[in-house]
Amino acid sequence: TKYIIQAIEEVVDKFGEVKDNASPDLLMIRKDMQVLRGKVNQSFGMALSHYNSLGYLDDIKESFVENRRVLAVLAMYRKKVKGSILGSSKTGSIAFVEPESTLNYSRELKNLEYEEKKEITRILKYLTASIRPYHDLIVQYQTLLSDVDLIASKAKYARKINGILPQITKEKRLFFRDAYHPILYLSNKNSNQITHPQTIELNENNSIIVISGPNAGGKTISLKTVGLLQLMLQSGILIPVHERSETFLFDRILTDIGDNQSIENHLSTYSYRLKNMNYFLKKCNAKTLFLIDEFGTGSDPDLGGALAEVFLEEFYHREAFGIITTHYTNLKILANELPNATNANMLFDERTLEPMYKLHLGQAGSSFTFEVAQKNGIPYGLINRAKKKVEGDKVRFDKTIATLQKERSKMEKTSQTLKEEESKARDEGKKMEQINLKIKQKLESYQELYDSNQKIIYIGQKVEDIAEKYFNTKNKKELIGDFLKLVEIENSKRKKASAKEIQEKETIKKVVAKEVEVKVEAIRKEKKEKKLKANAVEEKPKMVLKVGDRVRMFDGKAIGSIDKIEKNKAIVNYGVFTSSVSLDVLEFVERPK
Incomplete structure (x- = not known):
């Protein structure tokens, strides 16, 4: 090397x-x-x-x-x-x-x-x-490089089209959910247009789908999407479908799509199609997927339709899977009669006569021949003359299908609207649940804080009562005993709760306290201002306090005596304890006798 x-x-x-x-x-x-x-x-x-x-x-x-x-x-x-x-x-x-x-x-x-x-x-x-x-050695290198190049190309393309590997089943089943035509998807992506995905299923109970409906409604694209994705997958390329999709590996994939006239081989459209059908009959078996566009066209509608009907019956009896598109009424009727065949149609907006590009299984589609002609500017008189030339039963049949399709379109729109409204209601319900939960949590937190504060107030009142009695009674030992008893009771209550619970409560308490503090601060400020105004109106002459004077705080009940005065602070003796208090907040009670 x-x-x-x-x-x-x-x-x-x-x-x-x-x-x-x-x-x-x-x-x-x-x-x-x-x-x-x-x-x-x-x-x-x-x-x-x-x-x-x-x-x-x-x-x-x-x-x-x-x-x-x-x-x-x-x-x-x-x-x-x-x-x-x-x-x-x-x-x-x-x-x-x-x-x-x-x-x-x-x-x-x-x-x-x-x-x-x-x-x-x-x-x-x-x-x-x-x-x-x-x-x-060089040939081996070339083969290796070719393989690596091919794998890299497949991987790059798969990333472009958001390709995945669907589940490959041994059971004969094809289920492509939200399948995109890869070429159409990339083309629309480059021009910022919407690509409508299709969901198609073929299984033992639904082996053949007959798609009908107006031209330019998306029949051929649906057909090509299935064929192209299956071929891509069997060639080792990931495909743009939903991850829940499943498929089976077919032995043969037979296609007849497009007009293949040939001057060199002296073949008309119908001759080419008959040649293709002959090939299909030779190769078709239970492990075959066949795809036929505009089945039966190119000849007299009655005769060509009858022959197409026979071919379809033959493919059906061979248990092959297939999708065909057609405008022929007899093929729509046959699909309805065969137990394991299904009609399908491309939905059409009856008001605008624009295709909706959605495949609906279970019902044949109208070609909307006269409606589309009218939309394209064909005189109304000519359309009426054409209607008279067609057999009454055919017109009635097509009209019935068209009416059913219109009803189906309305139901689709109503269903979509209901789904959107249901989704909105669900979202609103979830929001309300979250709001209610938050309110409940807040109320619980406030309740806990309220209970805690009430407890503190209760203990404070008890202590204040004991302190007040201390100066007015001779039996001080009994009061000290009551105080110690109160301390022991509160301490025993705390011990009952685990350390973890206490910590959690403390954390919640701090958070709630902060929230409450912000809201209460305004109220406190307002209260203070009112008090200051009241004090300013009813200001009494302040007495000069001396050592030995009995005093109390403006907002308190406990009375103590001044032991010492330093600068603007007084050491007040409450009997059990002493406290350093600013002279500005002390109120004169009496002088010692």
Whole structure:
């Protein structure tokens, strides 16, 4: 391998061109060619300047003919310019002349180009001979590279079309859900158009589908989508379908799609179709998928329809899977009569007469012949005359199918609207549930916080009562006992809860407390402002407090005595404990007796 790479790299560069130094002779030839090209350009430039100054040249001045630089001389002056005429413009107004001064150099350059080609051929022959012993190895490499290139191409294409591998079943079943025609999908994607996916199922109880409906409604695309995707899958290419899709690997896929007239083989459309049907009859078996577009056309409707009916019955009895498109009424009736065959139609908007590109199984489709004709501007009188020429039963049958299709379209739209409304209602319901849950959680959190605060208030009141009694009773031991008992009771309540529960409660408490604090802050502010206003209105003369005075806080009930005053703070003795309090918040009660 190293020898092959080295031998090639010595001769060929990364662009696939033979290197200048591939041989001494080639190097010399190319150097001479470079010198000559310089001389050609120099002499041509002088001639161009000379004749241009004389006004003999056209606006384009120069051009290339047979890879040689030529002057674009106006036809009236071509005899005044010395050189060789190599051609003229389409109109004949310009003559392309190679100046005489460059002719000799051009001839020499041409000779050197010939020598260069000869030398390159010799070098490549020598290189080929040197690596010929490794022929088998090179073929293996080529096969490997081809395989890698093919796999990479399949992977890139699969990514483009969002291809996946559906489930391959041993059971004879084809179920393509949300299947896209790959070429149509990419084309519409590039032009920002919507591609409508199709869902098609073939199984033992539904082996043949007969699709009917108006032209340009999407019948052929549906047919081609199934055929192309199945062929792609059996060729190892991932296909654009839903991940829940399933399919079976068929032994044969037979198709008859499009008008295949042949002048060379003297075949009309119908002759070609009969030849195809004969081939189908020879090859069709239980493991065959057949796809036929516009089945039975190309001949007399009654006779061609009868023959098509017989072919369809034969394919059915051979248990083959198939999809056909048709406008023939007898084939629609046959599909309805056969137990394992199904009619299908492409939905059509009856108001706009525009196709909806949706395949609906279980019902034959109307061709909307007269409606489409009317939409395309055919006079109403002519359409009525045509209706009279058709047998009454056929018109009634087609009209019934058309009415059923219209009803189906309305039901589809209503169903879609109901689904959208149901989806909206579901979303709204979920939102309401989430809101209710949040409100419930908030209420629970506020309740817990309220209970906690009530507990704190209760304990605070108890402590305050004990403190107040302490100064007004002689039996202080009993009060201290009550206080310790209260502490023990509260402590025992806390111990009952686990450490984890306490931590969780504390966390919730902090979060809720923060939320409450934000909301309550405004109320507190407002209350403070009102209090300050009230104090400003009813401001009493403030008494100077002294050591020994009995005092209490403005908002409190507990009374204590001042032990010490430092700056603007007083040390107040409440008996059980002492506290440092600002003089501004203390209220005089009485002087010691």
